[in-house]
Amino acid sequence: MAGYDFPGGGVNLGETIDEAFRREMKEETGLNAERGEILLCESDFFIHPISKKPYHTILVYYLCHDLKGEISDEHFEANEKQYSQKAEWVDIAKVRELTFYNPVDSPALIEKAEKYDSG
DSSP states (O other): OOOBOOOOOOOOTTOOHHHHHHHHHHHHHSOEEEEEEEEEEEEEEEEOTTTOOEEEEEEEEEEEEEEESOOOSTTOOTTHHHHOOOOOOOOTTTGGGSOBSOTTTHHHHHHHHHHHHTO
């Protein structure tokens, strides 16, 4: 399975949105971060590439701030190690050159990020 994707995941039972955000950022990037404003909210249907289970998801993308730590993959869950790779920073000017695993929402998110970056 080739392509880039944005860090993300679900909210566990009893977990707040902020707790889920911090946990998923740590698991998927190794970074500690705080949740900022919403950049984009979308809905998507997909079949999980490993389990083949169908999902209907609500995708909420946030700005991140107060990033601390080093990018690592040491916090991946066991199943994430099968299909994920270590996160990396990509210059906003080069992000449109990338191939995204889930192209449904990436063009709209990239457009929002570019507008935010340009002021």
